[in-house]
Amino acid sequence: MVYIKNQYIRYIRKKPLSLIAPISVLLLVYFYFFAAHGSSSSSSGNKYSYKKKSRGLFAKNRDSVILKNLPKNHISHYDLNKLSTSADSLAKKEEVLILTPMSRFTPQYWDNIQKLTYEHSLISLGFILPRNKDGDVALKHLEEAIKDAKAANQLKYKKITILRQDTNSLNSQLEKDRHALNVQKERRSMMALARNSLLFTTIAPTTSWILWLDADIVETPAGLIQDLTSHNKPVISANVYQRYEDESTQQPSIRPYDFNNWVESEEGLKIAAGLADDEIVVEGYAEMATYRPLMAHFYDAKGDVHTEMQLDGVGGGAVMVKADVHRDGAMFPSFPFYHLIETEGFAKMAKRLGYEVFGLPNYLVYHFNE
Amino acid sequence: MSFSMSQILSPYDYKDHGKESLNKKAIISSVKTALKSKILYGVVAIIVLVAFVKAQISAFSSPVYTPNFSKIPTVQYFDLDHYDGSANGWQHEERVLFCVPLRDAAPHLPMFFGHMKNLTYPHNLIDLAFLVSDSSDDTMGELQKHLKEVQTDPDTSKRFGEIEIFEKDFGQVIGQGFSDRHGFAAQGPRRKLMARARNWLWTVAIKPYHSHVYWRDADVETVPPTILEDLMHHDKDVIVPNVWRPLPDWLGNQQPYDLNSWQESDGGLSLAETLDEDACIVEGYVEYQTWRPHLAYLRDPYGDPEVEMELDGIGGVSILTKAKVFRTGAHFPAFSFEKHAETEAFGKLSKRMGYSVIGLPHYVIWHIYEPSSDDLKHMEWMASEEIRQKEEAKIKKVYDKVWNKAFEDVQDVWRSEKNMFLKNTDMSNVRRIQVDWSGVDDNLDKQSNDKKLADFSPE
Ligand SMILES: Nc1nc2c(ncn2[C@@H]2O[C@H](COP(=O)(O)OP(=O)(O)OP(=O)(O)O)[C@@H](O)[C@H]2O)c(=O)[nH]1
Ligand SMILES: Nc1nc2c(ncn2[C@@H]2O[C@H](COP(=O)(O)OP(=O)(O)OP(=O)(O)O)[C@@H](O)[C@H]2O)c(=O)[nH]1
Ligand SMILES: [Mg+2]
Numbered sequence: 001m002v003y004i005k006n007q008y009i010r011y012i013r014k015k016p017l018s019l020i021a022p023i024s025v026l027l028l029v030y031f032y033f034f035a036a037h038g039s040s041s042s043s044s045g046n047k048y049s050y051k052k053k054s055r056g057l058f059a060k061n062r063d064s065v066i067l068k069n070l071p072k073n074h075i076s077h078y079d080l081n082k083l084s085t086s087a088d089s090l091a092k093k094e095e096v097l098i099l100t101p102m103s104r105f106t107p108q109y110w111d112n113i114q115k116l117t118y119e120h121s122l123i124s125l126g127f128i129l130p131r132n133k134d135g136d137v138a139l140k141h142l143e144e145a146i147k148d149a150k151a152a153n154q155l156k157y158k159k160i161t162i163l164r165q166d167t168n169s170l171n172s173q174l175e176k177d178r179h180a181l182n183v184q185k186e187r188r189s190m191m192a193l194a195r196n197s198l199l200f201t202t203i204a205p206t207t208s209w210i211l212w213l214d215a216d217i218v219e220t221p222a223g224l225i226q227d228l229t230s231h232n233k234p235v236i237s238a239n240v241y242q243r244y245e246d247e248s249t250q251q252p253s254i255r256p257y258d259f260n261n262w263v264e265s266e267e268g269l270k271i272a273a274g275l276a277d278d279e280i281v282v283e284g285y286a287e288m289a290t291y292r293p294l295m296a297h298f299y300d301a302k303g304d305v306h307t308e309m310q311l312d313g314v315g316g317g318a319v320m321v322k323a324d325v326h327r328d329g330a331m332f333p334s335f336p337f338y339h340l341i342e343t344e345g346f347a348k349m350a351k352r353l354g355y356e357v358f359g360l361p362n363y364l365v366y367h368f369n370e
Numbered sequence: 371m372s373f374s375m376s377q378i379l380s381p382y383d384y385k386d387h388g389k390e391s392l393n394k395k396a397i398i399s400s401v402k403t404a405l406k407s408k409i410l411y412g413v414v415a416i417i418v419l420v421a422f423v424k425a426q427i428s429a430f431s432s433p434v435y436t437p438n439f440s441k442i443p444t445v446q447y448f449d450l451d452h453y454d455g456s457a458n459g460w461q462h463e464e465r466v467l468f469c470v471p472l473r474d475a476a477p478h479l480p481m482f483f484g485h486m487k488n489l490t491y492p493h494n495l496i497d498l499a500f501l502v503s504d505s506s507d508d509t510m511g512e513l514q515k516h517l518k519e520v521q522t523d524p525d526t527s528k529r530f531g532e533i534e535i536f537e538k539d540f541g542q543v544i545g546q547g548f549s550d551r552h553g554f555a556a557q558g559p560r561r562k563l564m565a566r567a568r569n570w571l572w573t574v575a576i577k578p579y580h581s582h583v584y585w586r587d588a589d590v591e592t593v594p595p596t597i598l599e600d601l602m603h604h605d606k607d608v609i610v611p612n613v614w615r616p617l618p619d620w621l622g623n624q625q626p627y628d629l630n631s632w633q634e635s636d637g638g639l640s641l642a643e644t645l646d647e648d649a650c651i652v653e654g655y656v657e658y659q660t661w662r663p664h665l666a667y668l669r670d671p672y673g674d675p676e677v678e679m680e681l682d683g684i685g686g687v688s689i690l691t692k693a694k695v696f697r698t699g700a701h702f703p704a705f706s707f708e709k710h711a712e713t714e715a716f717g718k719l720s721k722r723m724g725y726s727v728i729g730l731p732h733y734v735i736w737h738i739y740e741p742s743s744d745d746l747k748h749m750e751w752m753a754s755e756e757i758r759q760k761e762e763a764k765i766k767k768v769y770d771k772v773w774n775k776a777f778e779d780v781q782d783v784w785r786s787e788k789n790m791f792l793k794n795t796d797m798s799n800v801r802r803i804q805v806d807w808s809g810v811d812d813n814l815d816k817q818s819n820d821k822k823l824a825d826f827s828p829e
Contacts (some may be wrong), residue, residue, distance in 0.1 A: 063579070078537070204574065
């Protein structure tokens with residue numbers, strides 16, 4: 001042992017490089033992983049340092065590559081005067097952006113949009129997922145579905161953008177603990193932020209229509225896009241129902257699901273007038289009887305599917321919006337706007353901007369049922 | 371490696387008994403090799419450990435799952451948390467979306483691009499977005515000319531990131547002259563229209579990977595090249611500088627310009643309550659007295675440029691925001707929002723959404739001087755006065771000359787030259803010339819058959 005130790009020291013004494021080399025390798029490794037990535041500095045103005053720093057100690061951005069396939073000189077030119085938004089959307093090759101906030105992936109949702117008959121190369125998709133475990137799970141499923149479709153040569157969309165939310169979400173456990181009405185305001189405020197983040201980062205200069213389609217809408221007519229755009233309205237909402245098995249008759253049946261499509265009522269306005277600035281009116285709570293006519297209740301199985309009705313509030317389940325409405329600034333308020341929030345606040349803002357809001361009571365789409 | 375080596379060596383040693391000395395050397399060298407490889411092992415182990423710890427820690431600090439779509443080019447993934455924007459964005463490769471609305475702005479563009487070239491924020495991190503509306507001059511042509519020039523600059527660090535030019539006409543009814551734009555009645559509709567224009571610009575231009583958004587009017591004359599860093603290092607959600615303008619000497623050489631940056635006051639709030647839903651308060655007009663503290667008036671030329679002031683309404687000449695402000699839905703209301711529209715309402719809306727809105731009273735940029743119609747009248751008068759005076763001077767010069775000429779004493783000259791003039795007028799001995807005019811009209815008579823003579827009566 002002593003011999004070896006002596007050898008060791010002698011060795012180092014003879015060749016000091018053998019010690020310095022590994023130490024310097026270590027230092028190099030340290031700098032490579034932990035310290036600044038390169039240090040190109042520009043000397044213009046000494047007021048600020050232009051040395052590049054990596055964000056945080058360990059973080060590495062694994063997002064998609066920014067700025068690729070840029071045109072010559074990086075300059076592109078779009079004439080928005082030529083953008084068309086018409087009843088004849090498919091024939092005029094109008095582009096549609098389908099936007100979906102997604103906290104849960106339902107395979108039926110994906111199968112349903114894959115079956116839409118609108119030309120897929122005119123469709124772009126946008127998803128935003130919450131920053132939590134639910135989001136992780138949903139994202140993995142979505143990734144798999146996209147890759148499977150690609151492998152089967154069934155992925156024809158113009159573009160798909162997937163975003164991870166930077167704003168808060170509620171944990172599903174917490175949701176049950178709190179009083180529903182309080183939670184509703186907070187939850188919908190967060191949903192509004194998520195919807196806006198999704199909308200404004202994906203709307204393109206070529207987008208004519210935006211279809212808001214929730215991740216739990218599992219069944220729609222295959223001509224959904226053509227059907228909704230054919231009405232040529234600034235904002236138009238389908239009626240969201242749900243399939244279930246009737247316990248008494250043991251027969252498959254349907255029931256109304258989304259109660260956020262409504263017409264304002266005297267009572268609703270009276271309640272709103274009595275509220276403090278930061279309070280909201282929400283549908284479906286006994287303590288707040290608005291007596292608003294709800295589109296969900298106007299469904300007539302024998303009626304014309306193209307029957308329109310004017311609305312004052314919309315839910316986000318399946319709503320077609322002319323992209324111009326959003327470009328003019330109609331967004332989802334994350335705060336009480338005329339005592340309304342999120343999708344209902346959006347309808348109000350669209351109206352403030354001079355647009356009309358419609359619903360199709362006899363045109364059904366179906367919500368997931370677990 | 372060291373183990374396998376010694377294993378190879380040892381059977382050799384036992385077989386070859388005649389080479390003891392060599393054997394000893396071999397042992398030493400084997401120890402040496404073993405040591406060398408041990409060190410190598412150590413280094414490799416440390417590298418692996420470091421990589422492992424790094425993976426663990428990064429997994430801990432950002433617990434979210436990241437998909438991998440590198441094989442499908444039509445699919446993009448972005449974690450918006452990576453684009454929240456920091457105080458020293460230029461050191462973290464944070465991209466800035468630089469928005470410029472343009473209308474009949476061709477004359478301002480050379481000055482504007484002069485500023486652009488000098489920006490110290492790394493140009494490759496700046497994405498430019500222009501909206502050209504209802505222009506009667508060649509704003510588009512000028513814009514493209516300047517962009518091409520800067521994007522082909524031999525110094526590649528002068529070139530910008532992505533550039534998008536959008537065209538959209540809103541059919542503006544109000545003229546773009548100073549007093550057309552600044553009359554009281556024009557303000558509501560004009561501000562709402564301008565709000566639409568601004569919204570059309572940012573909504574189509576902003577991408578998931580933008581961390582900051584900067585708004586700049588084309589008609590800014592003087593601005594520090596470090597403007598982006600100067601505003602960004604305050605790390606606020608929405609921040610504006612003070613905006614003044616230089617004036618001609620006869621108007622007293624400078625003046626606060628942008629009155630849209632203000633703090634809300636009780637006066638403002640009670641005025642708002644008296645107005646109807648669609649009314650639109652605009653600052654700086656006697657019709658609306660709000661007694662609000664204005665950023666512009668709080669300037670001290672010797673004050674600390676770092677000083678911050680909370681604002682409620684802001685002007686649009688130069689706004690820096692975190693991109694998340696727009697991303698999450700703040701915009702320029704094109705309707706009356708809390709009795710305001712456009713940039714002032716943007717300030718109010720951002721506040722309502724919980725963002726910080728800050729102004730810098732002692733940090734100033736300078737808007738160009740554009741004369742108002744009163745100024746124009748005065749300037750017209752000054753100009754015509756100048757012309758009149760010049761004309762007068764010219765006339766006086768001629769007049770003086772004529773006057774002198776007219777009163778020149780020519781008596782003596784006349785007396786000496788008189789006889790010569792009079793002599794030349796005596797025609798008595800001039801030669802007599804005879805002309806024969808007969809037959810001159812014959813030709814005319816012949817023609818008169820087919821052509822009528824001009825009706826000519828001397829009386
Ligand atoms: N990005 C994101 N999406 C969410 C979040 N919570 C829900 N979603 C999605 O947003 C859409 C609407 O969600 P909810 O409002 O919960 O759905 P709902 O159908 O109105 O209500 P329930 O289904 O009864 O819970 C669905 O597509 C959800 O998957 C969230 O925190 N972040
Ligand atoms: N795209 C577009 N740009 C506009 C329009 N009107 C003005 N601009 C541009 O917006 C910027 C600000 O315009 P100004 O005319 O100065 O408007 P303002 O700021 O309300 O007026 P000032 O107080 O004089 O600055 C300039 O860059 C103009 O070229 C418009 O209708 N459309
Ligand atoms: Mg201006």
